[in-house]
Amino acid sequence: MKKVINNPENVVNEMVEGFIAAFGNDYKKVHHTNGVVIKNKPNRVAVVTGGGSGHEPLFIGMVGEGLADGAAIGNVFAAPTPNTVLEVTKELDSGQGVLYVYGNYSGDVLNFDMAAELAELEDITTKTVLVNDDVASATKEHAFDRRGIAGDIFAIKIAGAAANDNLTLEEVARITQKAANHTRSIGVALSPSSIPSTGKYTFEIADDEIELGMGIHGEPGVKRTKLQTADELTANMLDYIFDDIELQENDEVCVLVNGLGSTTLMELFIVNRKVVEILNEKGISIYDTDVNSYCTTLEMAGVSITLMKLDDELKNYYDKPAYSPYYFKKGRG
Amino acid sequence: MKKVINNPENVVNEMVEGFIAAFGNDYKKVHHTNGVVIKNKPNRVAVVTGGGSGHEPLFIGMVGEGLADGAAIGNVFAAPTPNTVLEVTKELDSGQGVLYVYGNYSGDVLNFDMAAELAELEDITTKTVLVNDDVASATKEHAFDRRGIAGDIFAIKIAGAAANDNLTLEEVARITQKAANHTRSIGVALSPSSIPSTGKYTFEIADDEIELGMGIHGEPGVKRTKLQTADELTANMLDYIFDDIELQENDEVCVLVNGLGSTTLMELFIVNRKVVEILNEKGISIYDTDVNSYCTTLEMAGVSITLMKLDDELKNYYDKPAYSPYYFKKGRG
Incomplete structure (x- = not known):
């Protein structure tokens, strides 16, 4: 690379x-x-x-x-x-x-x-x-x-x-x-990154495969499958989160659809489209959404989905303004 | 891809x-x-x-x-x-x-x-x-x-x-x-992107080559060379801009170091380090800097450098606050 x-x-x-x-x-x-x-x-x-x-x-x-x-x-x-x-x-x-x-x-x-x-x-x-x-x-x-x-x-x-x-x-x-x-995530990797000092890729993966649950340093995930459509993949990823944290109708969450490096914002939006559809179906309320590449793995291709379940106290602090050149919230409330 | x-x-x-x-x-x-x-x-x-x-x-x-x-x-x-x-x-x-x-x-x-x-x-x-x-x-x-x-x-x-x-x-x-x-840019491509509808890469380039001046849809550039160090590359890119727009000591510019897709923020910072060094040497004053991937070409690897030469009127409008989920300025003045 x-x-x-x-x-x-x-x-x-x-x-x-x-x-x-x-x-x-x-x-x-x-x-x-x-x-x-x-x-x-x-x-x-x-x-x-x-x-x-x-x-x-x-x-x-x-x-x-x-x-x-x-x-x-x-x-x-x-x-x-x-x-x-x-x-x-x-x-x-x-x-x-x-x-x-x-x-x-x-x-x-x-x-x-x-x-x-x-x-x-x-x-x-x-x-x-x-x-x-x-x-x-x-x-x-x-x-x-x-x-x-x-x-x-x-x-x-x-x-x-x-x-x-x-x-x-x-x-x-x-x-x-x-x-x-209150926060749960799951990621999927499509392609590896390469370490600058060695030029070596962090793992190997076939051209038609993805690895669900792979870590952000290339740690082994839970399942290697054939490439799926964005909608199938998003549903499968969210199932891991729903199995892990209790989310009921009218619960409120913050959503982060995060790119791992070389996955385009276009793809992240396509994933977010399905995340919102699924959360809407379940009656889970989306308080705020971020779609961006905040936590990357060099140039790895892949995406992670994160949900944070809110209560009044977390919402109060989430609502405060925040500013860095790479993360910005105007604040509300 | x-x-x-x-x-x-x-x-x-x-x-x-x-x-x-x-x-x-x-x-x-x-x-x-x-x-x-x-x-x-x-x-x-x-x-x-x-x-x-x-x-x-x-x-x-x-x-x-x-x-x-x-x-x-x-x-x-x-x-x-x-x-x-x-x-x-x-x-x-x-x-x-x-x-x-x-x-x-x-x-x-x-x-x-x-x-x-x-x-x-x-x-x-x-x-x-x-x-x-x-x-x-x-x-x-x-x-x-x-x-x-x-x-x-x-x-x-x-x-x-x-x-x-x-x-x-x-x-x-x-x-x-x-x-x-007042704005000049130049880009360099390291690897192509692939079009979703065809799966085809937009161009071919050898593993040790880069193309200076390549466009954001893969339009031909001005020079294909061997891979250069970030410092050499940055200096060469800036030379094209300096040859094109008159910049004198104490002139003020805004800088944008822009990633084309899969180039990491780490690399963009390394480029910015050299941009600032060169502008400092020339006595050109940097009013504001952005280092981000704002104008991409799907997952193309590469970087562009943009300078906007300021005058009082442009500075006045640059200073106004701006906000979108992907671009924000707190504003000053």
């Missing part, structure tokens, strides 16, 4: 430099790390996200007003170092503590936890909410083992709004955990 | 349905056409854009507050029908006239012009600004033959802001024409 890069070893450094070159009025790089933070964080709980690179605009694109205050990123598909997380934490803490919100991957958990211990030595309190929305990545009984995918978007949105409400760290964590608990 | 679609003949209809299913609170489909308009257009000049599908989020994603009021879209890489343009025009006109802003392609020009004649029969005044920013598509002496690519974004942004200022149709057209005149 041809890529527009320089030295493959430098892609993450140069990406961060290019981000700051574009948006340096509002963002800064944390010295000697690949951490990015907003300038002028308000005096309240901080929200930090992060993970491996290759999922852009996640994670740095979810740093902004009413969103995360900072992101600690690692190399492509690799966790940020504990030091990166720690430096971002120190940069942002103003005494009220720091909430870590990120996808449930063992490498990320290890390094964020280590940073939390180091932060404690410097009298910074942290709490953690792990996003584990991917229903295909473990059974319901082992939901704590599930991976985080595009559900990160909703969890970060809610966390940022709750922090902006000047709540305690405990409260911001509680509400964000609820957002994570 | 595998795609998440149903019947390939229906992709555009279903895309529009999926868009309205997501954003129907603010947008509506114009009956019996693939035209999309905002609800509740203010009582002033209307701005209409459009063109073939396959470039999403252009064109429907540039319909919004402070942007275009409507878009008339055609099939994949095919001009909208005169009837689609006419119906969008009739839907939006409130007596002050309608500005058409779109990329300079013969099919689009033919059909928009025919719609303008039909509109005149119904006493609706129209004016047209053709965007022809692609410096690779014709020599400077034949600039009127040049194609429109990502420069559409700037022209639509300025047109929407000028219309919102309650100016006359003549004034909105004059200012939008100035934005177009």
Whole structure:
């Protein structure tokens, strides 16, 4: 796969430099790390996200007003170092503590936890909410083992709004955990991505096959099938979510139809068309919809569908305005 | 190329349905056409854009507050029908006239012009600004033959802001024409896209080659070369723009680094890093930067760079807030 890069070893450094070159009025790089933070964080709980690179605009694109205050990123598909997380934490803490919100991957958990211990030595309190929305990545009984995918978007949105409400760290964590608990996703991969440093594809798949439930680093999914129509595929994907979370008539949800990289917005709209049809049939009310490529896997082709079930508290925080160059809500209510 | 679609003949209809299913609170489909308009257009000049599908989020994603009021879209890489343009025009006109802003392609020009004649029969005044920013598509002496690519974004942004200022149709057209005149782009393609209805790739290119100046429908470019580093490529691309438009120290520009489809945001940031370095070296001031995939060619891999040279009038209109689900500016000043 041809890529527009320089030295493959430098892609993450140069990406961060290019981000700051574009948006340096509002963002800064944390010295000697690949951490990015907003300038002028308000005096309240901080929200930090992060993970491996290759999922852009996640994670740095979810740093902004009413969103995360900072992101600690690692190399492509690799966790940020504990030091990166720690430096971002120190940069942002103003005494009220720091909430870590990120996808449930063992490498990320290890390094964020280590940073939390180091932060404690410097009298910074942290709490953690792990996003584990991917229903295909473990059974319901082992939901704590599930991976985080595009559900990160909703969890970060809610966390940022709750922090902006000047709540305690405990409260911001509680509400964000609820957002994570109310969120389910499933993805499908059509084609692999290739890692810049090796040029190698992350997996192989036949020209007429797709893999349901494949993870955003190419982790094995639940079923490899022949290519399906968008409508069949959407219905099959939603069935996994409906089997996992109780959704009744008149329940309200937020919908995210997320592209994994090279899947076009045209295709995402075609999927959304069927998502809405199915939710309407079930009498489930759609409060808000996003159709975009927020949580990608480099140039992988594929799509994920995420639903977040709302209650009054989540709706209140979802309604708050949010702004980054890659995620924008005007706010309502 | 595998795609998440149903019947390939229906992709555009279903895309529009999926868009309205997501954003129907603010947008509506114009009956019996693939035209999309905002609800509740203010009582002033209307701005209409459009063109073939396959470039999403252009064109429907540039319909919004402070942007275009409507878009008339055609099939994949095919001009909208005169009837689609006419119906969008009739839907939006409130007596002050309608500005058409779109990329300079013969099919689009033919059909928009025919719609303008039909509109005149119904006493609706129209004016047209053709965007022809692609410096690779014709020599400077034949600039009127040049194609429109990502420069559409700037022209639509300025047109929407000028219309919102309650100016006359003549004034909105004059200012939008100035934005177009001040805008230059050049693109590079790394890999082709495939047309949904045929499954065929739009062109062939070797695994180690790129084509500078290739158009967004796969039109031939100016030079096919071996793959270059991002820094070399960016410098070469900018040279074409610098050769074409006079930019002096302390001039101010807006920058758009635009992905053509499957090129990752990571790569776009790496390109932007070099764009900023080169502009800084020349003492050209960067007023604002966008790094995103706004004007795509289905899943083509590649990138374009666009510069719009500002003056006080353009800056005033660029500063106005704008909002669609795919393009937003908070506004300043």
